[in-house]
Amino acid sequence: xxxxxxxxxxxxxxxxxxxxxxxxxxxxxxxxxxxxxxxxxxxxxxxxxxxxxxxxxxxxxxxxxxxxxxxxxxxxxxxxxxxxxxxxxxxxxxxxxxxxxxxxxxxxxxxxxxxxxxxxxxxxxxxxxxxxxxxxxxxxxxxxxxxxxxxxxxxxxxxxxxxxxxxxxxxxxxxxxxxxxxxxxxxxxxxxxxxxxxxxxxxxxxxxxxxxxxxx
Amino acid sequence: xxxxxxxxxxxxxxxxxxxxxxxxxxxxxxxxxxxxxxxxxxxxxxxxxxxxxxxxxxxxxxxxxxxxxxxxxxxxxxxxxxxxxxxxxxxxxxxxxxxxxxxxxxxxxxxxxxxxxxxxxxxxxxxxxxxxxxxxxxxxxxxxxxxxxxxxxxxxxxxxxxxxxxxxxxxxxxxxxxxxxxxxxxxxxxxxxxxxxxxxxxxxxxxxxxxxxxxxxxxxxxxxxxxxxxxxxxxxxxxxxxxxxxxxxxxxxxxxxxxxxxxxxxxxxxxxxxxxxxxxxxxxxxxxxxxxxx
Numbered sequence: 001x002x003x004x005x006x007x008x009x010x011x012x013x014x015x016x017x018x019x020x021x022x023x024x025x026x027x028x029x030x031x032x033x034x035x036x037x038x039x040x041x042x043x044x045x046x047x048x049x050x051x052x053x054x055x056x057x058x059x060x061x062x063x064x065x066x067x068x069x070x071x072x073x074x075x076x077x078x079x080x081x082x083x084x085x086x087x088x089x090x091x092x093x094x095x096x097x098x099x100x101x102x103x104x105x106x107x108x109x110x111x112x113x114x115x116x117x118x119x120x121x122x123x124x125x126x127x128x129x130x131x132x133x134x135x136x137x138x139x140x141x142x143x144x145x146x147x148x149x150x151x152x153x154x155x156x157x158x159x160x161x162x163x164x165x166x167x168x169x170x171x172x173x174x175x176x177x178x179x180x181x182x183x184x185x186x187x188x189x190x191x192x193x194x195x196x197x198x199x200x201x202x203x204x205x206x207x208x209x210x211x212x213x214x215x216x
Numbered sequence: 217x218x219x220x221x222x223x224x225x226x227x228x229x230x231x232x233x234x235x236x237x238x239x240x241x242x243x244x245x246x247x248x249x250x251x252x253x254x255x256x257x258x259x260x261x262x263x264x265x266x267x268x269x270x271x272x273x274x275x276x277x278x279x280x281x282x283x284x285x286x287x288x289x290x291x292x293x294x295x296x297x298x299x300x301x302x303x304x305x306x307x308x309x310x311x312x313x314x315x316x317x318x319x320x321x322x323x324x325x326x327x328x329x330x331x332x333x334x335x336x337x338x339x340x341x342x343x344x345x346x347x348x349x350x351x352x353x354x355x356x357x358x359x360x361x362x363x364x365x366x367x368x369x370x371x372x373x374x375x376x377x378x379x380x381x382x383x384x385x386x387x388x389x390x391x392x393x394x395x396x397x398x399x400x401x402x403x404x405x406x407x408x409x410x411x412x413x414x415x416x417x418x419x420x421x422x423x424x425x426x427x428x429x430x431x432x433x434x435x436x437x438x439x440x441x442x443x444x445x446x447x448x449x450x451x452x453x454x455x456x457x458x459x460x461x462x463x464x465x466x467x468x469x470x471x472x473x474x475x476x477x478x479x480x481x482x483x484x485x486x487x488x489x490x491x492x493x494x495x496x497x498x499x500x501x502x503x504x505x506x507x508x509x510x
Contacts, residue, residue, distance in 0.1 A: 098307075099307075099308065100311075102311050102312075103307050103308070103311040104311060104312060104314050105281070105307040105310050105311055105312070105313045105314050105315060106307035106311065108314055108315065108316065108317065109298070109305055109307065109315070109317040112316065112317040112318065112319070113303055113317070113319065116319050116322035116323070116325075119322065119323050119324060120322065120323055137438070140312065141312065141442050142438050142439050142442065143344035143345070143414055143442075143443070144312040144314065144344065146343070146344045146345060146346070147314045147342055147343065147344040148314050150340075150341050150342055150343050150344075150347070151314055151315075151316060151341060151342050153341060154316070154332065154335035154336060154339065154341025154342065155316065155332065155335075157335055157339075157341070158328065158331035158332045158334070158335045159328060159331065172438070173437065173438055175437065175439060176438055176439065178425075179346055179420065179423075179439060182346050182423050183346065183347075
């Protein structure tokens with residue numbers, strides 16, 4: 001493992017080199033929970049930007065405080081793209097508002113602004129999570145979403161970060177999932193058919209593409 | 217980045233020259249153009265193909281997002297980066313423009329800007345269409361094949377005529393996929409294929425499984441249902457296969473079109489692959505012919 005790799009303690013996933021993006025696919029809530037584990041469950045020196053399209057920034061912060069109590073919130077930023085008015089910030093995490101999830105230009109700019117602020121606070125490495133693309137696909141032109149994912153992917157590559165996108169394939173045509181997967185460097189499917197969820201990894205080289213149980 | 221063109225737009229002369237110098241110093245062989253207003257940037261774009269535009273936000277005659285919006289509409293392969301002191305950017309009327317943003321005063325601003333220019337240029341990381349992993353080499357190969365167009369056309373005309381008959385389709389075409397355009401080398405039938413790459417079905421075909429893509433109904437496919445150029449050309453169903461060079465680069469596509477819905481079988485998919493293999497052979501023969509003449 002190179003010192004630049006992003007590790008995932010507690011998950012059966014080999015470290016992923018810096019500058020890569022992962023598409024997490026599965027039922028919305030489960031995929032979201034797993035994606036959070038990828039970004040919050042790693043090295044606590046890493047900063048995190050969480051872009052949320054359906055859960056308000058304050059709720060994301062509260063949920064994260066409960067699930068990851070050791071997280072340093074000064075290294076954590078949220079882009080709240082729910083379009084719901086914020087009634088005052090209740091968290092140390094920095095929250096940037098965007099008028100709606102359809103404002104992909106706004107999300108891209110706020111993400112860059114947050115990254116700069118975290119850098120100013122001494123964060124050198126960033127894990128960025130976008131939760132989720134499925135909501136965008138409901139009311140944004142597919143080409144615009146492609147441009148947005150490409151642009152985010154380019155920023156992750158340019159800044160040696162880790163990018164995680166969440167998608168629920170049951171909400172879309174298979175070719176949509178296929179095309180978005182082709183933009184990312186790898187994909188992780190998550191499912192729950194028994195008491196514990198399973199994941200299956202596609203990409204990043206050496207994986208056998210078999211389901212493996214995880215604990216969340 | 218060699219041979220790439222970067223346009224730096226800033227109203228302040230000092231900043232403009234400094235940014236231009238920064239880009240020149242980092243990338244050998246890159247041409248850097250400058251403009252001091254939205255209007256002069258539009259003029260520069262009119263006269264020269266630009267790979268990446270780095271623009272400030274506030275100008276007396278508009279703003280950087282208006283310029284990016286113009287670029288998205290007219291120059292689809294060009295990357296856009298807002299490079300500005302302002303963190304107050306009004307995106308309300310530009311929700312789908314999608315640009316990169318670098319705050320000039322932020323730590324590592326210059327390093328981030330340069331890394332983003334590199335990403336947005338050759339790798340086309342702001343593209344609104346799928347981009348193959350080896351896009352730079354693929355694009356170079358497509359440009360080389362384009363030079364053989366006259367030599368290739370007669371054989372491709374035969375091939376597209378044959379494809380129309382074979383598939384009982386309304387039209388067929390062989391097209392090359394360049395950086396941001398799709399160029400027909402031959403077509404048979406009545407269809408007008410989209411010429412903007414991000415509007416084309418072909419750009420999806422070259423990254424499809426096995427290099428073949430079948431679309432039974434473009435109106436029911438979310439990737440294409442909102443694309444005016446496809447719908448206005450009455451392309452309702454589509455079957456296409458990537459044409460590869462000896463080096464394995466998918467430089468173009470052979471495809472058949474219909475103005476009605478159509479289900480394609482596994483045999484259809486296999487057969488269009490045979491047509492594309494034949495097209496690849498024709499290219500290899502033409503390349504060999506040109507080499508022996510030289």
